Amino acid sequence: MKAIKPSQRILLAIVSLAALLSLSASWAEAATTTYFIDFNGVTTTTSSGNPNGYTWNNISSSALAALSDSTGLLSAASIQMVGSWGAGAGNGTPTTLGMTGAAATAFGGAQYTAANNLYYTGAATGTGGTSSTYITFTNLIPTDTYTFTIFASRNGGGNRDGLYTLVGGTTATGTLDASPNGSVNTANILTLTVTPTAAGVITLYDSLASDNTATFAYINALRIDATAVAVPEPATTALLGFGAIAFLGMRQLRRRFVAVNG
The missing domain is CATH 1.10.287 (Helix Hairpins)
Known part of the structure; x- marks a missing residue:
C-alpha cells in the first residue's frame, strides 16, 4: 500500500x-425594534420622550399615523384606529399608582400618563376577529415577528375582561381584565406574538370576553417588539x-x- x-x-x-x-x-443576533404606544385620547399624535428615555407614540384620533420607535426614529410602520372607540382620559390606573410588577417591567417604569388614560370599546362579546372595532398596523415587514404586550386598566368595579385578537399571517388571542377582582389593574399584561400578512398588515381586535359584566373592553398602552429573522453573518x-x-x-x-x- x-x-x-x-x-x-x-x-x-x-x-x-x-x-x-x-x-x-x-x-448574527436577531435585531429587535421596539415601539411604545399610549392610547390617551388627549393630545395629538406625537412622539415624546418619557423619564426613562424612551419615545412614546401618543394616539388620540382615528387618523392614520406613522410610528416612531423607542429611540425616536420615525419608521414606515403606521397605526390607525377603526370603528367605535371612546376616549377615557383619566379613567385608568390612578396617577398615584401607575404601572407595577410585570407591566412596569415591560413598559419601562410606572408610566403614570399611559396607565391613566385609555380607549374603550363596547364591541359585542366574543366577536374577536370579526368585530368592526379594531386597530390596524400597516407597512410592517412581512418576514419579521411581532410581539404585542397589552396593558389595560379601568378604575372601577365589575368584570372588565377584554378579548384581544391579533390577525395577520398568523393569529393569536388572549384575555386581560382591566379591573381584576373589582379593583384597578396595575400589573397584569397580555403578550401575543404573530407575523404580518404578505402585505405587511396586522389587525388588533378588542372585544368583550365571555365573562365581562361591565359592557366595555379597554386598552391603555401597547408595546410592540418587531424581531427580524436571524441571518448568518457574512x-x-x-x-x-x-x-x-x-x-x-x-x-x-x-x-x-x-x-x-x-
Whole structure:
C-alpha cells in the first residue's frame, strides 16, 4: 500500500480545518425594534420622550399615523384606529399608582400618563376577529415577528375582561381584565406574538370576553417588539461555503487514495 504524499497530507489537513470552522460558524443576533404606544385620547399624535428615555407614540384620533420607535426614529410602520372607540382620559390606573410588577417591567417604569388614560370599546362579546372595532398596523415587514404586550386598566368595579385578537399571517388571542377582582389593574399584561400578512398588515381586535359584566373592553398602552429573522453573518456564510467545498474535496481525496492503493 502506498503512503499518502506530503502534499496530499497538507491538503487533507486544510480541508479538515475548513470543515471544522464551518461547524463553528456564528449567526448574527436577531435585531429587535421596539415601539411604545399610549392610547390617551388627549393630545395629538406625537412622539415624546418619557423619564426613562424612551419615545412614546401618543394616539388620540382615528387618523392614520406613522410610528416612531423607542429611540425616536420615525419608521414606515403606521397605526390607525377603526370603528367605535371612546376616549377615557383619566379613567385608568390612578396617577398615584401607575404601572407595577410585570407591566412596569415591560413598559419601562410606572408610566403614570399611559396607565391613566385609555380607549374603550363596547364591541359585542366574543366577536374577536370579526368585530368592526379594531386597530390596524400597516407597512410592517412581512418576514419579521411581532410581539404585542397589552396593558389595560379601568378604575372601577365589575368584570372588565377584554378579548384581544391579533390577525395577520398568523393569529393569536388572549384575555386581560382591566379591573381584576373589582379593583384597578396595575400589573397584569397580555403578550401575543404573530407575523404580518404578505402585505405587511396586522389587525388588533378588542372585544368583550365571555365573562365581562361591565359592557366595555379597554386598552391603555401597547408595546410592540418587531424581531427580524436571524441571518448568518457574512463571514459565517463564507465559512459555510468553504466548509462545503472542503467536504467535497475531502471525499475526492479519499476516493483517489482508495483507487490508487486498492
